[in-house]
Structures are given as C-alpha cells and as structure tokens.
Amino acid sequence: MSTRRATGVISPDGSDDFQNLASDLLKMALTSNRIPAAATAAAAQSIVDALATTSQPTSATDPLVVYRTDLSALMAFDGSTWSNIGVAASAWTSPTAAPWGSSTMQVMKVPGVGVFARGRLKKSPGTIAASSANTGVVTVPADFAPAQQVVLPCGTYVAGATPAYGRAGSIVVNTNGTVDAYNPNSTALTEMYVDGCFWHIN
Known part of the structure; x- marks a missing residue:
C-alpha cells in the first residue's frame, strides 16, 4: 500500500x-x-x-x-x-485615464509582490488646482487594486516656476482601483509623477 x-x-x-x-x-x-x-x-x-x-x-x-x-x-x-x-509579471498596463486623459501613468503587477507604477498624472485641460483633492482621476484594473486603501507620496512639476520641482503631492489608490490625486500646495501643479510608487495587493 x-x-x-x-x-x-x-x-x-x-x-x-x-x-x-x-x-x-x-x-x-x-x-x-x-x-x-x-x-x-x-x-x-x-x-x-x-x-x-x-x-x-x-x-x-x-x-x-x-x-x-x-x-x-x-x-x-x-x-x-x-x-x-x-514571478510572472504582467506587462505595463495603462489605467482607464478618464477624466484625466492626458495622464501617462502605467502599472505592472508582480504576483506575490505587488504593483509598480510609472509615468505622470496630468489634468486636461488645465492644471491641478492648489490645495485640491481630485478623486477618481484614473482607474487601474480591478486585479491591480490593493486590499486596503493606500496613500503614496509623489513628485510634482510646475511649469515656469522656480524651482519647478520639489513640491510634494500624494495619490490614494482605492480598493476599487480608482486613483485620487492630492495637491496640498498653495501653487497649482502642471503634473504629478508616480514613478517609484508601489503597493501590495495581497
């Protein structure tokens, strides 16, 4: 036996x-x-x-x-x-970019590790208003969404300003895949950088 x-x-x-x-x-x-x-x-x-x-x-x-x-x-x-x-990493994937259609943000999922992000969040037309909370600016695929809401710092750019860089912004990745963009600065932003942002999905 x-x-x-x-x-x-x-x-x-x-x-x-x-x-x-x-x-x-x-x-x-x-x-x-x-x-x-x-x-x-x-x-x-x-x-x-x-x-x-x-x-x-x-x-x-x-x-x-x-x-x-x-x-x-x-x-x-x-x-x-x-x-x-x-690991079997996904290809770089572009989120649904409505309503911020000029965004170039992309995400890549590594199973058992998490999600990496790159690119920029950009409002079109116009700038990202000072002291503003912008909800649902893009949406990542459902299987890229975190199990719990994640808050991440990110870099920013202000066209024509001196200095143009160095102001902090933040994004929030929600459990339904929507991404919120926050500008806590007293200056309007041209765009926000998500390069280096990472979150766990399990």
Missing part, C-alpha cells in the same frame, strides 16, 4: 508486500520530482504544518517550494519566511 505525502510524493508504506512494492516504488519515482500546488496562502502553509510533524520539517537548509496557483508564482518557505522565487 502507498500513501501520498504532504508534498505530493507517493511512497510505499511499511506494510507493503513484495507484489505491490515495485508498483509503489514506480509511483514514488514519478511523483518525487513534482512541485506541490496550493491555491491559497493557507493551503501552502498547511503543507508546511504537515511536514513539521515528520522527521523532515522545512528549514533554511531544507526549504519547501510550492506553486501558488492563485499567484502564478513559485513560493519558497525556509522554515520561517515565505519568499517569491518565481
């Missing part, structure tokens, strides 16, 4: 008779090079927990690799921490 272990490997039991042993050893050979899959973080952790009760628990010298189907990524557990070791 054989048993499927926590890692997905099928191996013979101690009660195996000679007749079944050859078949069970073949099953072990065919499954021992597979990577176990898990659809959630909890499911991945359950494999770690099952191994913890054996003579071969996970550790820094004997880590566990799991394929997270919900993230399309390989995750490794070193006995204390999960790390993303194989």
Whole structure:
C-alpha cells in the first residue's frame, strides 16, 4: 500500500508486500520530482504544518517550494519566511485615464509582490488646482487594486516656476482601483509623477 505525502510524493508504506512494492516504488519515482500546488496562502502553509510533524520539517537548509496557483508564482518557505522565487509579471498596463486623459501613468503587477507604477498624472485641460483633492482621476484594473486603501507620496512639476520641482503631492489608490490625486500646495501643479510608487495587493 502507498500513501501520498504532504508534498505530493507517493511512497510505499511499511506494510507493503513484495507484489505491490515495485508498483509503489514506480509511483514514488514519478511523483518525487513534482512541485506541490496550493491555491491559497493557507493551503501552502498547511503543507508546511504537515511536514513539521515528520522527521523532515522545512528549514533554511531544507526549504519547501510550492506553486501558488492563485499567484502564478513559485513560493519558497525556509522554515520561517515565505519568499517569491518565481514571478510572472504582467506587462505595463495603462489605467482607464478618464477624466484625466492626458495622464501617462502605467502599472505592472508582480504576483506575490505587488504593483509598480510609472509615468505622470496630468489634468486636461488645465492644471491641478492648489490645495485640491481630485478623486477618481484614473482607474487601474480591478486585479491591480490593493486590499486596503493606500496613500503614496509623489513628485510634482510646475511649469515656469522656480524651482519647478520639489513640491510634494500624494495619490490614494482605492480598493476599487480608482486613483485620487492630492495637491496640498498653495501653487497649482502642471503634473504629478508616480514613478517609484508601489503597493501590495495581497
């Protein structure tokens, strides 16, 4: 008789008779090079927990690799921490730019890591008014939205001003994917820079 272990490997039991042993050893050979899959973080952790009760628990010298189907990524557990070791990043994607159609903001999602942003937010026509809160200026795809609202600082530019740079602004990324732009300055802004902005999605 054989048993499927926590890692997905099928191996013979101690009660195996000679007749079944050859078949069970073949099953072990065919499954021992597979990577176990898990659809959630909890499911991945359950494999770690099952191994913890054996003579071969996970550790820094004997880590566990799991394929997270919900993230399309390989995750490794070193006995204390999960790390993303194989990611499938999306292409740079442009949010829905209404009502700020002149914006060049783009986002890229790295499963298990988060979302990176680049480009600029720009109102068209006109400038970003002083001391203004501008809601829903662009919208990122739903699967790029954070689980909780995120507030991020960003750089700004004022055409014709001296200095033209150096004033701080901020954006808020909401759980529905809408992005709000805030100008706390007493000067109207030409555009806001989101290069380097990052947020977690899980």
